[in-house]
Amino acid sequence: MRAFEVVLAWVESRILGGELTVGDQLPAERELARQLDVSRAAVREAVRTLQAQGVLRSSVGAGGAGGTTVTSVPARALVRLLRLHVALANFPVDDVIEARIALERLSIRLACTHARASDLAAMRQAIAVMAQPGVDKARFNDADTALHVAIAEAAGNRLAADLTIAIRESMKVPLLVAFSYVADWDQLVARLSADHAELYAAIDEGDADRAETLVETHIRSAWARLQAALPAGGRHTGS
Amino acid sequence: MRAFEVVLAWVESRILGGELTVGDQLPAERELARQLDVSRAAVREAVRTLQAQGVLRSSVGAGGAGGTTVTSVPARALVRLLRLHVALANFPVDDVIEARIALERLSIRLACTHARASDLAAMRQAIAVMAQPGVDKARFNDADTALHVAIAEAAGNRLAADLTIAIRESMKVPLLVAFSYVADWDQLVARLSADHAELYAAIDEGDADRAETLVETHIRSAWARLQAALPAGGRHTGS
DNA sequence: CCGGCCGTTTGGTCAGACCATTTGCGTCGC
DNA sequence: GCGACGCAAATGGTCTGACCAAACGGCCGG
Structure with a gap:
């Protein structure tokens, strides 16, 4: 040894x-x-x-x-680990999306019953940033991350939250790259913001089933739109 | 810096x-x-x-x-990371169970359509070990891990598989501890083996919906039985 | 032409030294 | 007597230089 x-x-x-x-x-x-x-x-x-x-x-x-x-601060460690492996294309983005959906469905379900006022405030804050007209792509990306992190934090399940955070963070750069190819940015922002409003309403009302469905649809459709915008060839950040 | x-x-x-x-x-x-x-x-x-x-x-x-x-070998790294944080009780076992269910539902759903003959063989092998009369607790634990790993591997989603593996491995020691408190071991083995047979049948038939439900019920009821057997006070390996 | 030997490269380890930071105590001055 | 100052000690951070073991690759001899 x-x-x-x-x-x-x-x-x-x-x-x-x-x-x-x-x-x-x-x-x-x-x-x-x-x-x-x-x-x-x-x-x-x-x-x-x-x-x-x-x-x-x-x-x-x-x-x-x-x-x-x-200590026990696994979130940062998980983020760094996943980010590198996503970049190494060991985890194809499509696979990451599927896993992300599975975890965020759990997170949002729990958030519906566990969210505190401060959690909801963080979500509103992130949503407000994304709803600003002419919002910058990088800022939008950060705010969207913050929204999903806030939902995960609200769940009260540390493992699910840390995994959700790590996955969303690891997708930040690939998503920003994808954003750069989007033709009609304002339209995409409008669509996603509508999703976010619905998501927030479901959480606020504590409707777990609806929230679960919404978050899956939200992630899936957003990724589908981005994929459609991406150039045909795979990138090192994509699959 | x-x-x-x-x-x-x-x-x-x-x-x-x-x-x-x-x-x-x-x-x-x-x-x-x-x-x-x-x-x-x-x-x-x-x-x-x-x-x-x-x-x-x-x-x-x-x-x-x-x-x-x-290289890109995240499975081992994830196992080590999660195992330590579970031991540090940062991730309460109940939270781990919830996250595990979310991921295994995804894994088994994918396994229903992606499982190859070799994957099914690995599952049968693990199930056979657990079905041996008078099987050792440690051996049972290893075989159960192998079964869930085989399902995860069959899914074809590397991230979901690696996370599933890491979570199941990180629970190995806590589960073994819980096993030691079980009064009627043979009965538990019988119940779990029945679950496994059903799980395998669902995967073999490609019935994703049934498999998803079964795996959730399986994990949840198994954990409930073990919790009931555990002594009242929390341990450092549990919560 | 083949096989063994040896030098080179590379990670693994060690010993010892110095630095910057931080704490805690003792001393000096008031 | 008490407070502020300062120094010694402890600690992680870094560097240097050295040697070891493993593994490759070419050289040399058979």
Whole structure:
């Protein structure tokens, strides 16, 4: 077993065994290296691995604030992971769309019963940005992401929310590329904004069945329109 | 920007820009360090980060086989990530179950139309193992995982499959723990095996609607039985 | 022409050093 | 007595230089 894997196994087994939980501190790098009889470089490589998974967080300095602690921030890690694999075309965009629909149906269903006032406000905010006349494509893209993130956050299901966020974020660049090929941008904005208004109404009324249907139709039809606008040849960001 | 982040940004931007795709080789560590004017240690930390995301693969030795190449093996990376966060109780098991149902409904629906003979064989194999009288709990757990993985693989949707695999794998240990509390193990095996037979029949016949309903009922009722068997207090592996 | 040997390349690891940041305590000045 | 200042220690971040093991590829001898 390679040296950094020894460290990895040490930390992972303690996390899986419950001996290390969120907030706990790891021994200092030098100390851990001494304990496991590996070099400090090996410890650092293992720590980087776990940081990439959103499991550890390091900060410099002495005392309680300094050191490496266990956290649990999977959203960022998932976004980075998915974004890269989507770019590598391992996950064809069509497949991503299908998975996204499955997750967002769940998210929006839960959001219908769990949404709080602040969640609804975030949705309205995003919808308002997208409804501005002559809205910029990049701004629209960001706001649409924000809307779907807000819905996912409102669901109260962390895994579904984080996966939804990761998927939507990973599609941001490919979608922006697709936007650039759209001929009648204002018409697309109008159609999508109408969808968003309906979506919001369904959530606000707590009509889970209608919301589920709407979000599937919304995602599917939006993607169909974008696909129709795309040039024939596949791109590295597409499929 | 920290040194290893410089390397990270260099690699990521090239992947997102399509200049690096699966199969391509990175410059050698020493070379890349020289190019980016950082130490080799910084390069290695960045490489470890990307390896944790299933984006890079390193092997020693000269010539074509050696060096660091771009790959795309997200399944393992997702499994490790989810397993840790489930253990950290950031993802409550009940939330995981809901997300799993959403994804497996999609997977099994696709499997009904895409399953090949080899996929069906893998399912039968797993089901046969679980149907053995007096089957071991660990073996049953592995075979059940194999069954759901086989269904996911049969779907032909890589993202849905990888997410399904990651979720089922991340639940392996918590499920095994839950198994240990089950009073009438043989009865549970009988019930679950009956479910599996029905599931297989639906896939074999290509009845997507029935399969979707069955898999949801299967996962939900199995989890309900296990929850009923669990001791009252939450564990670090459950919630 | 073939097979084994050896140098080169590459990732894996280690040791030791220095830096920047942060904390916490002790000292100095008022 | 008390507060502000400052220094020592701890910690992650980085770099240098070295050596090891594996694997390829060409050279050389049979």
